């Protein structure tokens with residue numbers, strides 16, 4: 001897993017421009033949530049690998065003048081990136097489908113989460129550039 005994380009973080013940093021902002025989910029809360037369903041070992045392994053990837057990405061990004069931020073993953077798969085409607089029913093976790101009950105926008109749920117992370121990154125940039 002460490003080797004995969006090394007290669008993946010290296011590829012990401014090389015693929016994008018030096019001033020790139022990488023936005024990842026802060027997944028510390030996920031492990032706690034999954035522990036309740038007694039799949040602790042499996043999920044904590046996944047969490048650990050993701051945590052390692054995040055740190056490898058952080059130091060490799062820093063060496064190239066890029067940055068990594070970890071944002072709250074809450075509702076990233078339930079919030080519509082088009083109308084901002086937030087509902088648990090928007091996401092069918094088993095089918096990996098997102099379908100907004102408000103505006104009808106539909107897509108893959110991971111894609112939706114990525115779109116929402118991009119928005120959080122844009123909001124972060126607006127905030128830090130406004131305070132300069």
Ligand SMILES: [Zn+2]
Pocket residue numbers: 080081082083084085100101102103104105
């Ligand atoms: Zn919508």
